[in-house]
Amino acid sequence: MSAGAKKRIMKEYTECMNDPPTGMKINFNEQNMTKWEVLVDGPEQSIYAGGHFKLEINFPNEYPFKPPVVSFKTKIYHPNVSNDDKGSMCLGLLRADEWKPPNKVVAVLRLIQTLLIEPNQDDAIEPSIANEYKENRKEFEKNAKDWVKRYAK
Amino acid sequence: MDSEDDFNSSQMSEDDFAQDSDVEIDEGKDAESARSSSCDASDTWTVDSDFDDDVGFESQDKDIKPNKHAYEVDFNVFEPSQIQASQHKQIAEVSSILVQPPEATAILLRHMRWNKERLIDQYMEKPEETLESAGLGQDAATNPPKITKIQGFCCDICCEDGPELDTFAMRCGHRFCVDCYRQYLYTKIKDEGEAARIRCPGDKCNRVVDSKSLDLLVGDDLHDRYQELLTRTYVDDKEKLRWCPAPNCVYAVECAVKDRELPRVVPTVHCDCGHYFCFGCSLNDHQPAPCSLVKRWLKKCEDDSETANWISANTKECPKCHSTIEKNGGCNHMTCRKCRNEFCWMCMGLWSEHGTSWYNCNRFEEKSGSEARDAQAKSRQSLERYLHYYNRYANHEQSAKLDKDIYLKTEKKMQQLQSSTGMSWIEVQYLDTASHALQQCRQTLKWTYAFAYYLARNNLTEIFEDNQKDLEMAVENLSEMFEKPIDQLQGLKVDMMDKTAYCNKRRIILLNDTAENLKQGNWEFNVALS
Numbered sequence: 001m002s003a004g005a006k007k008r009i010m011k012e013y014t015e016c017m018n019d020p021p022t023g024m025k026i027n028f029n030e031q032n033m034t035k036w037e038v039l040v041d042g043p044e045q046s047i048y049a050g051g052h053f054k055l056e057i058n059f060p061n062e063y064p065f066k067p068p069v070v071s072f073k074t075k076i077y078h079p080n081v082s083n084d085d086k087g088s089m090c091l092g093l094l095r096a097d098e099w100k101p102p103n104k105v106v107a108v109l110r111l112i113q114t115l116l117i118e119p120n121q122d123d124a125i126e127p128s129i130a131n132e133y134k135e136n137r138k139e140f141e142k143n144a145k146d147w148v149k150r151y152a153k
Numbered sequence: 154m155d156s157e158d159d160f161n162s163s164q165m166s167e168d169d170f171a172q173d174s175d176v177e178i179d180e181g182k183d184a185e186s187a188r189s190s191s192c193d194a195s196d197t198w199t200v201d202s203d204f205d206d207d208v209g210f211e212s213q214d215k216d217i218k219p220n221k222h223a224y225e226v227d228f229n230v231f232e233p234s235q236i237q238a239s240q241h242k243q244i245a246e247v248s249s250i251l252v253q254p255p256e257a258t259a260i261l262l263r264h265m266r267w268n269k270e271r272l273i274d275q276y277m278e279k280p281e282e283t284l285e286s287a288g289l290g291q292d293a294a295t296n297p298p299k300i301t302k303i304q305g306f307c308c309d310i311c312c313e314d315g316p317e318l319d320t321f322a323m324r325c326g327h328r329f330c331v332d333c334y335r336q337y338l339y340t341k342i343k344d345e346g347e348a349a350r351i352r353c354p355g356d357k358c359n360r361v362v363d364s365k366s367l368d369l370l371v372g373d374d375l376h377d378r379y380q381e382l383l384t385r386t387y388v389d390d391k392e393k394l395r396w397c398p399a400p401n402c403v404y405a406v407e408c409a410v411k412d413r414e415l416p417r418v419v420p421t422v423h424c425d426c427g428h429y430f431c432f433g434c435s436l437n438d439h440q441p442a443p444c445s446l447v448k449r450w451l452k453k454c455e456d457d458s459e460t461a462n463w464i465s466a467n468t469k470e471c472p473k474c475h476s477t478i479e480k481n482g483g484c485n486h487m488t489c490r491k492c493r494n495e496f497c498w499m500c501m502g503l504w505s506e507h508g509t510s511w512y513n514c515n516r517f518e519e520k521s522g523s524e525a526r527d528a529q530a531k532s533r534q535s536l537e538r539y540l541h542y543y544n545r546y547a548n549h550e551q552s553a554k555l556d557k558d559i560y561l562k563t564e565k566k567m568q569q570l571q572s573s574t575g576m577s578w579i580e581v582q583y584l585d586t587a588s589h590a591l592q593q594c595r596q597t598l599k600w601t602y603a604f605a606y607y608l609a610r611n612n613l614t615e616i617f618e619d620n621q622k623d624l625e626m627a628v629e630n631l632s633e634m635f636e637k638p639i640d641q642l643q644g645l646k647v648d649m650m651d652k653t654a655y656c657n658k659r660r661i662i663l664l665n666d667t668a669e670n671l672k673q674g675n676w677e678f679n680v681a682l683s
Contacts, residue, residue: 004311004332011312064310065340096345101329101337102309102356 051152288361327355348382441667
């Protein structure tokens with residue numbers, strides 16, 4: 001990774017520390033600054049309230065020319081998070097063709113927060129969950145809360 | 154150029170290329186030499202290879218071409234420099250009509266997928282909107298792009314600042330340091346293979362990076378790749394152009410056959426690299442079967458053939474409910490799990506007629522048994538029919554591979570012949586010609602079986618089957634000769650050449666017949682040609 005990229009990640013980290021997004025805690029390790037661990041509290045107004053989710057943000061070597069890679073380490077019942085051991089996300093800013101180099105991680109974190117409050121049903125990675133979200137909101141909420149209890153306490 | 158009149162439009166585009174090659178004489182020469190070296194000796198019998206060599210230079214050749222066969226289509230082969238030249242020509246032309254600089258015109262054309270008429274119409278009606286949607290914003294004409302140093306600037310990507318920092322921005326004003334801009338373009342072009350629609354790196358900005366800005370920022374290595382990608386999108390966007398799918402082939406083929414004509418014609422084209430492929434679907438030559446049947450057949454084979462073979466070999470159907478049953482051991486007293494029908498596995502008759510003491514069925518003549526067998530035979534017929542065609546199809550595919558193996562040995566034989574008998578290189582070429590003919594005929598035969606599978610029975614079918622039989626016999630006869638030992642080969646030269654010529658002739662007859670009837674819609678298929 002180039003010196004420029006490192007400098008940029010450092011700067012982004014400082015910015016995040018000065019004005020941290022609500023309900024998020026970033027674990028930063030100077031030895032390995034390309035991997036951030038983020039602890040996210042389920043937003044109060046969302047069905048994920050009360051849950052604590054561990055996220056991993058990996059910066060590719062080409063950062064910031066390629067987007068960071070986000071994965072949920074805590075299982076979550078959500079149309080935009082893959083329901084496997086990767087917990088990957090791939091929408092909006094996180095797609096290579098949408099990402100622009102001036103975009104910041106903080107924008108990614110905000111995007112995640114918005115998605116926790118309101119999932120994006122049109123760009124789902126889990127079609128069956130998205131369908132349930134669309135057709136049978138009650139069932140979806142029940143499952144999501146169930147998973148929060150089971151995995152995210 | 155995209156007018157409905159196919160003949161005119163193809164003539165026009167040829168003239169385009171003809172003129173282009175006049176302008177760039179060097180490239181034209183290169184094209185010539187590249188062609189003659191790739192022209193392989195074994196095709197001497199195909200008429201089309203004669204005029205391929207002059208394609209794009211003397212278009213009237215095509216008109217005086219002697220008796221084109223019904224199964225052949227007109228096509229031209231172009232090399233990358235010619236395709237590039239043709240783009241430049243169109244850009245220059247539209248540029249003068251729209252009164253926009255060539256860079257902007259190029260972006261507009263690419264944005265409109267090279268539909269000139271639509272671009273001109275749309276631009277004349279709503280110039281502002283057209284420019285905006287192509288990512289050009291207003292007045293692209295003034296102020297050429299340049300690299301500048303700006304006081305107090307801080308790059309939003311790498312966070313570098315300082316008065317000595319070189320910066321760049323397009324008309325949209327999203328300014329970044331030159332290194333970051335360059336790195337951005339590098340990532341887009343090298344890693345993501347984008348070219349025609351790279352957007353400004355600025356957040357949410359849709360302005361497209363034009364080639365002049367690109368020239369300013371990137372080095373030659375990236376520039377070449379960029380041009381290559383642009384040419385690639387050009388060919389992809391043009392309905393009449395298609396890349397040759399052969400590995401490492403750089404040529405593109407132009408053919409006027411449109412998608413909607415595909416049920417009536419099988420447009421096999423022959424690239425200068427030697428590869429024969431279908432212009433409609435890019436698969437290997439599949440004459441005489443039309444693209445939609447080929448697609449259907451391949452899917453069926455993928456899904457069915459192994460399963461069908463197994464079912465045919467290992468199962469029977471319940472005489473009552475026709476469920477497929479595999480006998481996995483035990484006695485011949487079968488009870489269908491689905492309909493509870495009890496029958497005998499051997500004769501398929503009702504078990505009740507067997508009495509209690511029969512555990513070896515020898516009641517072949519019984520009526521209920523024979524009826525059940527008849528019914529079974531009928532329902533198995535469609536399966537057997539499919540397997541009949543599939544096995545022959547697969548056989549020719551396999552044989553073509555074997556023929557190829559033999560040919561590789563033949564190449565050695567040719568060398569041996571040369572040294573042992575003192576024949577010259579040219580005198581042993583008949584083996585090469587024969588092998589090539591064999592490959593091509595097997596390819597055709599293979600597809601006749603897929604074709605026949607979907608063919609409904611009528612008088613035409615019988616003529617077709619006769620043609621198929623004749624070609625098959627000719628091919629087998631020729632194929633057999635390849636297995637002869639080396640010392641006999643010399644004496645068989647005349648015979649072999651005769652048989653080769655006969656194979657080729659039978660193939661042409663078959664293909665002409667199928668193509669002619671396809672064009673006139675005479676074939677009846679048992680599925681819809683879509």
